[in-house]
Amino acid sequence: MRRMSDEPTRWTTATVYPDMWADPDDDPRNNNGGPASEGELATLQDGLRDFRLTLLMKCEGLDAEQLARRSVPPSTMSLLGLVRHLAEVERDWRNWISDAEPLPKLYGARDADFDGAVAEQGVVDAAFADLEREQAALDAELAEFPDLGARVGKDEIAIRELLVHRIDEYARHCGHADLLRECVDGRVGQ
Template sequence: MERAPEPEAFDEIGAVTGWLAFHRDALAAKCEGLTAEQLVTASAPPSSLTLLGLVRHLTEIERDYLVNDLSGVDHGCHYVGDDPDADLENLDVSMVEESLRRWYAERAVADELIARHDDFSAMAATGKASVRAHLLKVVQEYARHNGHADILRERIDGSRGE
């Protein structure tokens, strides 16, 4: 998989979108080459966290902080509703293909919305916070959970590194 490099841009838009691309690709790389069974394996007991759970959780983060807040339209959630842990818990191999497809689709919609902004200090469509604040929240979520993904992947097959 060809991954986004660490950003070299020093302007705000290039740096923030570059780090977002970098961290998205880092999670994709942690999932690459694994079977569906491995993607739903809770490999670091007693935690029940899985790589697929991280993908589903970050799909919800993209939906909430980027798609919904930048568009101003509440599209709802993909996974969480009555069960706030439905993105992370009780996953099985039948969910893998659709969950990965949905993650990539959500990222594409988010990228289209991000591209409409040439000033990240502007308020997002919901008026809750600036575009910058929403993007930084998503980058932070990816960075945090990529640390989890590193551990999960290493426990599955010994793969280490970015």
């Protein structure tokens, strides 16, 4: 168990702006001089892509123990738990747009996404594979609805509302990831 006096030293790889995660030329979220997004759908998709990349960047370079570390006791939240949670949520959003029987939960009972985030490489590998698979599945299903005002599923949610909700979910959890990563090894930056 780490004590508060064992706090890691704060650091970043950025050299251009000391409060950034990476230098602009090294940041995959930057457009690097390309044209800005055109239209509402492209803007929403770019925002979601950037938050997805941010989450992955916050997890890069950590081992299974660090990813599973619950950095702010008594919370069960960890970086690995966030990855598992977002995989679970992506799957659940597929249920929102479907009239079919709901897909089963990936990890079981409530909070199993966080509770089951243990420091085993197999669990880590499975979590990242689950997230990638669930993101791709929902992205493919949403591509069937080019009209952002289309209402789908039993609750007739608008595609636009679901896209904004996804961005909101990732943005909130990227904020958590900032703090969790800083607690794990001291790395900081937006």
